[in-house]
Amino acid sequence: MTAGFCVAQEVKEDFKSSTKNQPQQEYPMVNSQGYARYRIVAPNAQSVRVEAGLGAGGNVDLQKGEDGVWTGISSTPLDEGFHYYHLNIDGGTFNDPGTNNYYGSTRWESGIEVPAHDQAFYEERNIPHGFVQQILVWSESTKSLRRAFVYTPPTYYADKADVKYPVLYLQHGWGEDETAWMTQGHANLIMDNLIAEGKIKPFIIVCTYGMTNEGFRPGGMGGMRRPAARPAAGGPEAEAQAPAAAPQGGQRRAGGMMGGFNFDGFQTFLCDELVPYVDAHFRTIANKDNRAMAGLSMGGMETHTITLARPEMFGYYGLLSGGQYTPQEIQDKNQVKKIFMSCGSKEQPDGIKNATAAMKEAGFDVMGYVSEGTAHEFQTWRRSLYFMAQFFWGK
Amino acid sequence: MTAGFCVAQEVKEDFKSSTKNQPQQEYPMVNSQGYARYRIVAPNAQSVRVEAGLGAGGNVDLQKGEDGVWTGISSTPLDEGFHYYHLNIDGGTFNDPGTNNYYGSTRWESGIEVPAHDQAFYEERNIPHGFVQQILVWSESTKSLRRAFVYTPPTYYADKADVKYPVLYLQHGWGEDETAWMTQGHANLIMDNLIAEGKIKPFIIVCTYGMTNEGFRPGGMGGMRRPAARPAAGGPEAEAQAPAAAPQGGQRRAGGMMGGFNFDGFQTFLCDELVPYVDAHFRTIANKDNRAMAGLSMGGMETHTITLARPEMFGYYGLLSGGQYTPQEIQDKNQVKKIFMSCGSKEQPDGIKNATAAMKEAGFDVMGYVSEGTAHEFQTWRRSLYFMAQFFWGK
Numbered sequence: 013m014t015a016g017f018c019v020a021q022e023v024k025e026d027f028k029s030s031t032k033n034q035p036q037q038e039y040p041m042v043n044s045q046g047y048a049r050y051r052i053v054a055p056n057a058q059s060v061r062v063e064a065g066l067g068a069g070g071n072v073d074l075q076k077g078e079d080g081v082w083t084g085i086s087s088t089p090l091d092e093g094f095h096y097y098h099l100n101i102d103g104g105t106f107n108d109p110g111t112n113n114y115y116g117s118t119r120w121e122s123g124i125e126v127p128a129h130d131q132a133f134y135e136e137r138n139i140p141h142g143f144v145q146q147i148l149v150w151s152e153s154t155k156s157l158r159r160a161f162v163y164t165p166p167t168y169y170a171d172k173a174d175v176k177y178p179v180l181y182l183q184h185g186w187g188e189d190e191t192a193w194m195t196q197g198h199a200n201l202i203m204d205n206l207i208a209e210g211k212i213k214p215f216i217i218v219c220t221y222g223m224t225n226e227g228f229r230p231g232g233m234g235g236m237r238r239p240a241a242r243p244a245a246g247g248p249e250a251e252a253q254a255p256a257a258a259p260q261g262g263q264r265r266a267g268g269m270m271g272g273f274n275f276d277g278f279q280t281f282l283c284d285e286l287v288p289y290v291d292a293h294f295r296t297i298a299n300k301d302n303r304a305m306a307g308l309s310m311g312g313m314e315t316h317t318i319t320l321a322r323p324e325m326f327g328y329y330g331l332l333s334g335g336q337y338t339p340q341e342i343q344d345k346n347q348v349k350k351i352f353m354s355c356g357s358k359e360q361p362d363g364i365k366n367a368t369a370a371m372k373e374a375g376f377d378v379m380g381y382v383s384e385g386t387a388h389e390f391q392t393w394r395r396s397l398y399f400m401a402q403f404f405w406g407k
Numbered sequence: 408m409t410a411g412f413c414v415a416q417e418v419k420e421d422f423k424s425s426t427k428n429q430p431q432q433e434y435p436m437v438n439s440q441g442y443a444r445y446r447i448v449a450p451n452a453q454s455v456r457v458e459a460g461l462g463a464g465g466n467v468d469l470q471k472g473e474d475g476v477w478t479g480i481s482s483t484p485l486d487e488g489f490h491y492y493h494l495n496i497d498g499g500t501f502n503d504p505g506t507n508n509y510y511g512s513t514r515w516e517s518g519i520e521v522p523a524h525d526q527a528f529y530e531e532r533n534i535p536h537g538f539v540q541q542i543l544v545w546s547e548s549t550k551s552l553r554r555a556f557v558y559t560p561p562t563y564y565a566d567k568a569d570v571k572y573p574v575l576y577l578q579h580g581w582g583e584d585e586t587a588w589m590t591q592g593h594a595n596l597i598m599d600n601l602i603a604e605g606k607i608k609p610f611i612i613v614c615t616y617g618m619t620n621e622g623f624r625p626g627g628m629g630g631m632r633r634p635a636a637r638p639a640a641g642g643p644e645a646e647a648q649a650p651a652a653a654p655q656g657g658q659r660r661a662g663g664m665m666g667g668f669n670f671d672g673f674q675t676f677l678c679d680e681l682v683p684y685v686d687a688h689f690r691t692i693a694n695k696d697n698r699a700m701a702g703l704s705m706g707g708m709e710t711h712t713i714t715l716a717r718p719e720m721f722g723y724y725g726l727l728s729g730g731q732y733t734p735q736e737i738q739d740k741n742q743v744k745k746i747f748m749s750c751g752s753k754e755q756p757d758g759i760k761n762a763t764a765a766m767k768e769a770g771f772d773v774m775g776y777v778s779e780g781t782a783h784e785f786q787t788w789r790r791s792l793y794f795m796a797q798f799f800w801g802k
Contacts, residue, residue, distance in 0.1 A: 034514060054499030056453045080498065099501075103475065104449030106494075106501045113508045113515055119429055120508055136552045141543040143557075146595075148536040157531045162538075169688055173568060200541075293564055 055080030093391025183311025306330025450475030488786025578706025701725025
């Protein structure tokens with residue numbers, strides 16, 4: 013209580029509704045210092061606690077007012093950018109009815125946005141906007157209909173049929189899904205703005221579901237639709253078996269395990285089913301010199317594993333808070349054109365700095381980036397995409 | 408308790424997880440009779456109640472077990488198809504953490520699906536699938552970036568550039584948004600299956616946000632993103648003023664009020680901004696003889712109002728649980744090619760039957776349809792789209 017009391021002294025009363033709230037919902041709110049104020053109606057509840065990570069202000073035990081409404085302010089400011097959180101009500105986990113829902117930590121979570129000082133790079137403007145397309149791709153290796161979202165640049169449908177584009181395959185993190193980059197990440201708005209400012213050559217972005225420790229999920233609409241829980245057979249086991257049933261990938265090297273994840277099933281779907289489908293249905297420059305793979309966190313681990321296991325597939329590699337490459341593990345220096353590695357300053361920036369130096373020393377074309385004042389969260393990755401896009405295909 | 412007890416006697420123990428559950432979530436479950444079983448973890452809660460409409464089994468007061476888990480079974484079977492619901496926990500409104508979220512009644516609700524005997528027409532198959540594209544359209548009349556979802560048939564990107572398609576502008580109901588038809592309605596799967604079976608000519612479907620009693624919301628991704636709450640100025644007032652600021656619609660007749668809703672602002676965006684944008688960015692047959700407007704519930708009211716106010720815009724009209732047309736109100740019989748009117752058998756089917764008879768008597772090309780055993784819910788509208796698509800552009 014003391015801490016809460018001290019903090020309360022210095023909190024400015026300039027709270028505004030979070031931009032991630034549902035329509036007409038006033039709470040949660042955020043002030044200019046980054047403090048969050050929560051308000052939950054549950055008159056007969058015994059306890060209402062906001063459960064959030066450290067960068068999101070940590071847990072907040074809400075206090076019940078005489079009106080039966082629970083309110084509270086975070087004990088510390090939240091880092092700028094987007095944060096997941098949820099409520100613990102009387103011992104159960106629920107979402108804040110004030111916010112939209114975002115798929116993270118393998119569940120639809122509540123979300124709150126602290127306006128970042130540099131948010132202009134993903135703001136909405138009256139400029140040409142690209143489309144974000146949901147495509148449903150039948151996966152023979154898994155006998156399931158799989159979903160991906162494809163961002164096409166504003167010029168895509170105006171350009172002549174002979175104009176083709178490079179492609180970035182961009183992966184989400186553990187517990188998230190194929191909606192994360194366009195929703196929490198605003199990847200489409202980041203691209204629209206970069207293109208309008210003439211900072212990059214237009215390219216296509218493809219986001220699909222890369223979780224390898226869950227059953228595959230059928231396609232649906234805009235991240236809203238999900239299948240029922242699956243029997244164990246639909247889980248990791250099915251994934252592990254997938255490659256055997258999959259069309260032979262020719263030069264496939266061992267994909268294999270990383271950090272307890274088995275990426276084989278995903279590698280097969282991505283390299284042998286999704287990439288060919290995208291090349292067949294969109295005007296792509298269908299070769300590795302114009303194809304990139306990048307991912308955040310677990311998506312970076314997938315990128316690291318798959319780019320090395322399938323060197324014929326991608327010419328650009330990006331690890332966003334997802335580990336590093338070492339000169340030793342890349343046997344043929346000519347297999348990769350550019351490598352991007354990043355993380356937040358609140359993660360382990362030295363790891364990125366050292367790895368970047370070592371790769372440059374070894375003669376690779378590398379860019380290292382550290383997002384100032386952010387941790388293992390989406391503001392780090394929004395900024396990483398902004399710089400990675402210019403590093404890979406800048407003008 | 409007695410009622411609950413009696414019901415328990417006849418409930419079959421063949422419950423399966425609802426197909427609308429989040430990944431790995433077992434509850435809620437539905438059995439072969441249509442009963443729903445709920446399970447909520449909230450050990451210290453005083454009360455947990457499922458709040459649902461009659462067709463969804465009505466409210467269910469869950470009982471707390473010795474393990475602190477709240478469970479219960481609906482007192483009646485649910486109608487087949489999709490239903491919205493939410494929880495009341497200790498006097499507050501929250502969602503069931505077991506299910507995905509669906510935008511209805513102006514909030515993201517929980518959803519449950521009772522397998523319908525005729526669900527094959529929207530099942531997922533290994534066939535060519537169309538894309539569902541999110542487009543962001545700057546609206547000068549409202550000075551906002553507005554979102555729409557555009558379904559393009561599987562052949563769209565394979566066809567030559569000179570192949571053009573008819574377009575159906577399909578509206579959601581009150582409290583829903585532009586995600587409803589593709590998510591709750593499975594409109595894209597209904598189209599993919601109809602096209603694969605050769606039952607209809609391929610056409611494009613456009614769904615945008617038609618609520619006129621809320622502030623406009625900026626674009627985002629797949630129904631996930633929403634703006635913060637808006638001041639009153641962003642509400643109906645802003646809508647009412649919109650037409651004045653909008654480009655003159657030429658032959659615009661008075662749009663006006665219906666059932667307390669003012670559709671003027673939406674009519675201006677739809678007719679003078681969205682239709683021109685879609686015609687400019689997609690291969691449409693850009694004339695009224697190849698353009699339809701239809702909607703469910705309030706979307707039907709919008710369709711009724713706008714098709715009569717702007718007779719130069721649409722050649723096909725569809726009212727799904729959204730009222731009827733009368734011969735008297737359509738001044739020029741030649742302004743419309745076909746009219747579709749429908750509702751569920753648990754609504755007022757006589758209204759549809761009588762109106763259909765009267766319109767036929769007056770010489771209009773009309774189809775009336777009544778969905779057997781369903782009420783004012785999405786199974787009625789999934790079936791309506793299935794038949795309306797064949798009536799408008801069948802083979």
